[in-house]
Amino acid sequence: MKIHTRIDKELVSQAKAQDTVALGRIYDLFVERIYRFVYVRVGRREDAEDVTEQVFVKVLKNIGSYEERGLPFEAWLFRIVRNLVTDYYRGRRRTFVPLDEAIHVVDPKPKPEEAVSVKLQYEEVLQQIRKLPERYQEIIELKFIEELTNDEISQILKKPVDQIRVLQSRALAKLKTYL
Numbered sequence: 063m064k065i066h067t068r069i070d071k072e073l074v075s076q077a078k079a080q081d082t083v084a085l086g087r088i089y090d091l092f093v094e095r096i097y098r099f100v101y102v103r104v105g106r107r108e109d110a111e112d113v114t115e116q117v118f119v120k121v122l123k124n125i126g127s128y129e130e131r132g133l134p135f136e137a138w139l140f141r142i143v144r145n146l147v148t149d150y151y152r153g154r155r156r157t158f159v160p161l162d163e164a165i166h167v168v169d170p171k172p173k174p175e176e177a178v179s180v181k182l183q184y185e186e187v188l189q190q191i192r193k194l195p196e197r198y199q200e201i202i203e204l205k206f207i208e209e210l211t212n213d214e215i216s217q218i219l220k221k222p223v224d225q226i227r228v229l230q231s232r233a234l235a236k237l238k239t240y241l
Contacts, residue, residue: 074135077125085125089118092136096143099208103147116146137217140210144218190240198233205230 069091076084096117101110120142128138191199204215212230216223 069135071130074125074128074130078128080126085122088121092139093118095208096139099140099143099203100147102203102207104150109150113143113146113150117143120146133217134214137214140204140208140214140218141220187237187241190237193240194233194236197229198236201226201229201233202237 069088073084073087077088093114097110097114100113100117101107104110104113117139121139124142128135191202194202200219201215204210204218205212210218212223212226216226219226221229
């Protein structure tokens with residue numbers, strides 16, 4: 063389920079000028095991905111909805127200060143998401159996503175015969191991912207759930223691409239030992 067959303071500079075420029083149509087288009091392009099990312103991280107629908115709402119409030123408030131610096135708009139946006147998820151964790155214990163709900167977030171319309179197989183595989187992998195250190199979980203989620211490139215992950219996490227590759231490799235090696 064590869065969903066890369068590239069938006070053009072003109073749309074960002076219009077949004078920076080507080081054009082409500084452009085802002086709405088950005089919302090439409092990203093709301094599902096952001097919600098899914100947040101939901102997997104926080105584990106509760108209500109909290110995921112609240113954090114997703116906070117993301118777009120922050121985008122609306124700060125889009126005027128966004129500057130094109132060779133980074134995709136998406137990296138700026140997901141940095142906001144990541145920061146708000148981090149804020150969410152401050153003072154809260156992590157709640158894990160119920161596996162039957164997580165499957166609906168990842169693939170809401172599986173074929174019945176595929177659903178059982180996917181659920182069993184997903185459940186096993188998700189349980190093992192949860193055993194990983196938080197930094198490895200984040201790398202795996204960005205790379206394989208959000209399907210971002212190493213360059214995009216580098217921009218979001220503010221780490222060199224080489225470090226992203228090393229973290230990804232270590233995370234996968236560790237996960238492999240669990241599986």
